[in-house]
Amino acid sequence: MFNITHISFWIVFAALLFFTRKQRILWPLLALALLLLFNDIFTPGFFNLELREGHLYGTLIDILKHGGIVMLVSLGMTLVIATGGVDLSVGAVMAVAGAVLAQAAINHQSPFVAMIFALLVSLVLGAWNGLLVAGIGIQPIVATLILMVAGRGVAQLITEGQILNFTDATLVYIANGYLLGMPFTCTLVLVLLAVTYALTRGTALGLFIESVGDNDIASRYAGVNSRFVKFIAYVFAGFCAGLAGLVAASNIKSADANHAGLYAELDAILAVVIGGTALTGGRFYLLGSIVGALLIQTLTTTMYARNVSADIAPVPKALVVIAVCLLQSDKARRYFTRLFPRRNPPAAMTETLTAAAPKVEAGS
């Protein structure tokens, strides 16, 4: 287990922690590092990587692959939460997108046309949410609850109550294919991350989202078109959910209106919060949400790997989530540092924590 890739992995991770030591993303990264370290020590074979037919296999790759869905959803969710809202309907939108995809594929549409249909429908669903929240002014939690409940019904209508199977190679490739040795979902996540980044930071949208989420009234007084900003966020969240719906359907080669994307909204919200974006809105952290999604998937995979029964798994998951959230809260950190008085001045705290990371190699 002391191979080169293994050691270099930890060196890279330690460097990552060091360079982010003054940033908010440190805390989810640190939690991820601790979780991986735990597995490295106690879960045999967790870090094993294999190259078969030019494709990488292993538990770490599985985490990237299966975490893709939450990562995609959480990117859109990040923007919605940053405006001070929330989108509960993303799971249902995933189901609808999968249903549209499968129905189109079965009706002999080309795979690309099927995908475009599915994504267009999710854009429309996102626009519906945006209209309710930004246009009519319904509270986000209530507005998106409507589609959360109704969306699965719509998906059932589209699939006519059946589980629709498809075999098209292109559609199966989305979740099961490999590109450059890595699962194709990784590429998808990277592309969407780049698109989201360009959309928010390449334009003024990111500034407007943050200002609307931080202080809606003051933003409107400054001339920000708060409704438009919110509308865009919900449309984009719909798009992200649609993309995740394609991956979810492709994964099982079928559209399951009842189970596709079930509880995806909760995982996505969690990933966003772990990533450092406050539920009250304001500053958002796209990379933080990605790390948050990775953390959640690593946790889930850890549970499987350690044979924790699926019924009990939410309990340790909840404990880790609480720990991460506490770690992020300045107040809680101050409280803990007061509990354990240290010799170093408190300013050196982040330094000490990151300094602990290199020790990881010694432990493995």
Place this chain on the structure above:
Amino acid sequence: MSDSLLEVRGLSKSFPGVRALQGVDFTVRRGEIHALMGENGAGKSTLIKVMTGVYERDAGTTRLDAKEIFPRSPREAEACGISTVYQEVNLIPHLSVAENICLGRQPTAFGKIRWGAIMQRATQALARLDLDIDPSRQLSACSIAIQQMVALARAMDVSAKLLILDEPTSSLDERECEELFKVIRKLRDEGMGIVFVTHFMDQVYAVTNRITVLRNGQLVGEYLTSELPRLELVARMIGKDAKEVAAMESQQPGMRSVRDEKPFLEVRNFGRKGSIAPLDLSIRPGEVVGLAGLLGSGRTETARIIFGVDKPDCGEMFLDGERVSISSPRAAIRRRIAFTAEDRKIDGIIPNLSIRENIVLALQASRGTWSKLSRAKQDELADKFIKALRIKTPGPEQLIKNLSGGNQQKVLLGRWLATEPRLIILDEPTRGIDVGAKAEIEKLITDLRRDGLAILFISSELEEVVRTSQRVVILRDRKKVGELAGDAISEHAIMNQIAAPTAESKAVVDV
């Protein structure tokens, strides 16, 4: 002092960061109507809320009928004999008048409501106030004034000794006010103690016997209404000596010359029901127009309808002689109007964003989402305004919430100046900031005026208005009551206009 009904002594109450009341004494006697006066934030509502058990006091005593009381909830206060009628009617619109009067204390028999008894009690309560209202009528079908009377009847249904009226007249017209006054005079004559809170000075002189003035959470004094001229009352409320103000009249700076230019902004018969009566107002480029009046006199409301936050329901607005209608702040900004709002924290700063982001926000918003200001341009703007406005900060990436109030205000000014406005509306730009920063902002206003900006300047500090304005518009009770220009501007003249009774209200006064 055997006739004193309520004695509050040394009452203090703090909220995080604010000392709302500091050692306040307050006495209400039997058979008097006692006005509680002070500007917003003076502590009137805190005092009332402590007396009625909404808040718990930090220190002090309250005695009612020489018995110490300590109400912990409005219900307990009611049981002690303190009843309150609030500004907004706190009744249930779709229940009947009778049900509202007896709500929460319905007479029952074996757990069943005795409807007959409710009607009887309601009829009695209404009769006591000489009100001719059908108790079975649904409350929402009654006018606001009648609803107010029902609230009063409800307050009287319990055996109240002390009645507190918290701005009961703000939604009533003159005739309805008279109805209300008739009722409360009757209650006074029956020996009840009545506390009356209002912003309307005419009403204070119409019905009250005594006045207690609060300022900044402290007691200024207690006066007989008949012995306290209006001018004195205003002076007490804003913390000035009337004679001192009169004496300051002579020393005027000589920068009153008004250029004979066409106004940039002109509004005619411009108003909104419930916030400001229709008024005329014009501002020329290179002119500071002061908007003076007590808090709650309609100053902010005027600014809000000009900036498009609230929609006017009458009148016309002209910019550069062209008739326009401004429906939102965004539309106003497009017309190059800027507005720094009164409450910096709520309407101004984006607390968790940096100084740079706060400065570029309005300019970026006017450019739209897709044409982003480059980072270099943003840095340049931030640096420019940090230097020009002398914002004290370690750097442009500091979060604005970490700055002092004065520096936050400067950042907000920077935000607007970056949009190169032609009219800037400053609503209390110097509130809550230290003296040094105040002077800087005042100087800045003068500089901007010289650069040809039109400025509407709202301030509670009259000497500021006098120092900086070329013209002053005076508001009272949400009406424009006067305008002063050039050398006629003085604190004394402004105060006289704020305090002067209006012609029609003189006719109503009949204490």
